Amino acid sequence: MFKAIASAQVLGWKRAMTDFANSVGWDMRDKPEFEQIQSIVLEVIKKLGRKFSRSVNDLIGIQPRVQALEDKLRLSSNSDDVQVLGIWGMKGIGKTTHAAVLYDKISHRFHASCFIEDVNKLYRDGGHTAVQKQIIHQTLRENIDMSNPIEISGIVENRLHSIKVLIVLDNVDELEQLENLAIKPKLLLKGSRMVITTTDEHILKAYEGDVLIHKLPLLNDADARELFCRKAFKYEDQSSNCSALIHEVLKYAQCLPLAIRVLGSFLCTRDADEWRDGTEKVKAIVLNKKEEMSECIVDGLSRMKELTLLILYHTRVSGRLEFLSDRLQYLLWHDYPFASLPPYFTASNIVELNMPNSHIRHLWEGRKSCPNLKRIDLSNSKDLSETPDFSRIIKLERLDLSGCTSLSYVHSSIGLLKKLAFLNLRNCCNLVSIDFGCVGNMSSLRVLHLSGCSKLESTPDFTRATHLEYLDMDGCTSLSTIHQSIGVLSNLTFLSLRKCQELVSIPNDINFLVSLQTLDLYGSFNRMHPIPGQGYMSHLEYLNRTNPILRQAFSSHLVSLIFLDISYCNLKEVPDAIGELRCLERLNLEGNKFVSIPDSFRQLHCLAYLNLSHCYLLKSLPDLPNEGDKSGGKYFKTVSGSRDHRSGFYLFDCPNVSRDRLEFVGLERFFHLIKEPCNFRCGFDLVLPWNMGVRPVFGETFLRNSIIRILRCGINDNWIGFGFFVIFRKITVGGSPPHSSFSSLHPLYLSFESEYTEECFDMRLNLKRDQSYGSIWIIYISREHCHFVKTGAHITFKAQPNVVINEWGMRPILKQDISDSKEQKYIKFSKLNHDHVDFEYVKKSNRGSGPKIQLPYNWYVTEEEQVENIDAKAKENNLSNAGL
The missing domain is CATH 1.10.1900 (c-terminal domain of poly(a) binding protein)
Known part of the structure; x- marks a missing residue:
């Protein structure tokens, strides 16, 4: 084989092989093979990883600056401490560039790394979950398709903290953008590093842990x-x-x-x-928190004749502002430091004037023609003492003067603004009056905020504002009268007079508010005379509790009412006329003193929520409606976030009602609600009095704090959901409550515990008094939300120390249960076979000792529910955005 090869060459090969055999390498003996492979790969990457993806030579002066940053991170030391480096400086100084070059240079030293560019934009567009998803994608190489923020945070906390990681967060603009990411520097694996770039040094000082702060020089x-x-x-x-x-x-x-x-x-x-x-020739300037630029701004603006856009955030300036370009169309200047705009600024082209938190005392002297001005925002300008003459600002659509605490009056020419749609005077605590004038025309006004105007004594004449839809006078504590013209507001849907303690009367013409949906008079009846009959308020949908109108509220005119809360109103009788509220879906009568409920309750076919808890004198119940209405479910379609509101039937602490009667009515309501899924979301619940010695016929039963998990569900497509029950009693705990790991705000909850999370179905009742008898809590969860069937979650009930659990149980709810309930005189469940559900007891939770991320049980949102919630939120935002 070696005949054709020189012997000297063969000897060279021999020596090389000998040297190689004697060289120091990776000893694989008695060590996990995967760890050694990982070490080899990291060493190769380390040797190859010094080639930058960016051309450092094209970046002037960058190398010594990046080296200084690297030295601060102490990567070459033997320290395993987690280091957080904060790089701050004005925009345009090169923070992103320096962080990117540093990332390219050192990222190969970590098991995982991510560079999240422009966190502020990501956060603004998609919230903190958008940032978290980017972090997970880059570090774990995973794309997660979930929307629940608590679950996403759980992935970050439990998986990111277990690897040596480099995290670079570029352009962080607010402290909450860091705090909401669920990244705890102290919990990161040893050797990990974080790099944060920002224009605000205070964010770095306020962030948890010891941040190494580096100000990037010019x-x-x-x-x-x-x-x-x-x-x-x-x-x-x-x-x-x-x-x-x-x-x-x-x-x-x-x-x-x-x-x-x-x-x-x-x-x-x-x-x-x-x-x-x-x-x-400069036409636009945008500066954000650049203290270093403060001395040159005023001088520079005086020479910028073509400037059309100027945006300044919290910028400190010195000297006097003598000039602004007459071509200026958009001005946004937070904390404007001067008492007025420059005297020779014509404002002839200005479209938006946004100067929140300014030191303005008055915008300008006398009348000024602003033919293009559409929006003025002077909110929280504490020194503003007068508004301008509006007679020559004819196109104004939105005026925000909220929080202007020195403002005592608004110029009467405001009544001439026929295009004004939004007027906000909230918390103008020294405002004494507001006058729309007798010749005004405010036909476009839709929203008027006067809440917190504690010195306001009377409302304006509404004759010229007939299209008003939203009128908020919450907390107008000096308001004594409401102008008689309020009756012309035929489009008004919301009227709040909460805590108007000096209010003496409400005009009779309030009866003509035919579109009114929400009337809130909470705390406004100390001096008030009786309210006249409700007349034509036929669209009233929400009526808040403790209003004097409530005793006369059950009127056939309230045909669109869907939510009525009259809890703790000392109500001694429920009128028969309540049956006329045919669209009513939610009724809270908690804590009242009536003895019976009228038979007309049977006509409330849309009723999905009924709370009679703590009605101590209640003795009898009528038959509740058992036939649904296809028009139900309006509440969930009109109120954003309503999916968090529970449907159900609550009779806790009603000791005088017959137990047998309650069991029948309760189970009847149980099956009625199951048949009307439009009236609940993930599920519903019932709370009824119960004899502690009687075991309900309700499938499998477990003692007290037993923990089980489902192994197999053999009922195929014959089931529609799962039912649970727990029998409990409220007691008094002597002295200080014993130490408990119970972390819910509610007295009792059904727990589904997995490795990283605990889903909680809470009992949302106030258990005020101790009981000599027990209660039963029955829960239904619809099939699409029964993910515990497949996940093997540990299932149990948990309670506060002053709530004693006697036993609990569960069973699948079958289609047969629903069909039988329609035919049988007495409501009961069908008999289960042993092969329907297999389960096992869990002696002790082995889900890990660390804290769990608690989720409300309805965290899962179906596509239909998501669309529904977005539509409802859009309706609520419609008025808030008037004039935008």
């Missing part, structure tokens, strides 16, 4: 000059005839890299004369 003169020449001349040697102007340009740019690149590109190919007047 370019030095040499680097600034080199960058400018590269952009302006396309090579590094500056043109001789422009040399004298370079110093002026760099002084103007103040060595800010972004400004230098923009000016250099703008002046490229232009001659010296064009350089001199170049700054006068």
